Amino acid sequence: MPNYVSQSSVVKPLSASSPLIQLEGVRKAFRLPDGRRFEAVKETTLSIERGDVFGLVGKSGAGKSTLLRLINLLERPDAGRVRVAGRDLTALDKPGLRNARQGIGMIFQQFNLLQNATVFDNVAFPLRIHGRHAGPQLAARVDACLALVGLQDKAASHPAQLSGGQKQRVAIARALASQPDVLLCDEPTSALDTETTESLLATLRDINAALGVTIVIVTHELPVVTSLCRRVAVVEDGAIVERLSLGADAPPAAAAHTRLGRDLLRLREGPQHASFEPREAFRA
């Protein structure tokens, strides 16, 4: 009898409250061409809950992109731990890390699609390298991902034949192909015009709602944050200087102690806070 009790406590699933992404005391410095050290990310601890839409906002050079790239170890931290879905990525060997990265999708400012491959082959890329899908099963998965971003009719096109917004949608489909828990977005709308940005953000919102994929987005565009994110961290000089909720429990603008934080909250309180605002609103 007591045996069963202890077993049930052992097989208890990962507690729902344990964060999906945990950065524990991570640090990253780069050596500049002139030999000096540049601290891109100072000692930082950050937790992101499963299903959240989390923004990292700051000026260019603040270290927000480096912070994002620490999550899938595109940058290896000089110190600290990176945990995603309970797994300590910093402790994994190369094959282990490759395996873990299948659960972490990523999209980029410059899309980074294979130019010489069709849309289909781009989306199939992660499936083929992991070798878990083949033949009709692979085609069905690619088709489903293209349907998610509304580009089923472009499967045979090459990226050069697509608009910027369509390229980013292909990149999203590619990132989602291996059914990741997390989607990392590095300035995904910075190369897009306002209208395209708005529809891309709608797609990201849908994906978060429909699939429960946790989204972490780096941007310097404040309207992107207020339109998409539930929580946000303001990054300045390699450190998180303020954390804010943008949901129903958001504080009044005056409560924020950074200028960027106040701007964000004010933008959120504005009459059109639900939608993307024109670029005049930028103060980042």
Place this chain on the structure above:
Amino acid sequence: MPEDIVAILPELCTALGQTALMLAIGLAGALVVGGPLGIWLFLLGPCQSLENRALHAIVGWLVNLVRSFPFIILLVALVPFTRVITGTSIGPVAAAVPLSFAAIPYFARLVEQNLRDVPRGVIEAAHSMGATDLQIVSRVLLVEARSGLVLALTVLAISFLSYSAVAGVVGGGGIGDLAIRYGYYRFQTDVMVLTVAILVVLVQLLQWGGNALARRLDKR
């Protein structure tokens, strides 16, 4: 004047065959050895997955070393090596040994330069999806650089068409050798003009074919 040309025709056919043989062996050597060497050199470079400054410098230096030899010196210097490999130092197959030897670092450098044109972000995206180094080579680098690589091979083929003329020194034969022996040493200007015309046509064809293939492969 036409009798010079009529007299040379059988030998011209043999020479064409020899040139084709030397080029085929030399280019195959370049592809099989120089290609992977160029990829390795690229991967050893700054910010790449096998980054190793010392090894990159050493391999780069070796590549430059072989490329700095005048081909005729290489041809003679390699005679003992050629004899070991082919059992003889005379003939088109023997001449193909130094030809390959020179073509390998030449092509390796061209490959390295072409791979550098692949945007870093695309390689990074593949890393972020969990691709192995080998998958990045075969599914990213070679796919994205393929039209440049075809043009590199075209440049190599054309350079080595003229290099093969020097192979006459070791009895390698070929069209270039024919031009020197009949056209130059025997003052048969018509033979000279004919052989040079053939070489001009060959070069144009190679370039045209290379351009056409590269254009077809390039979807950027």
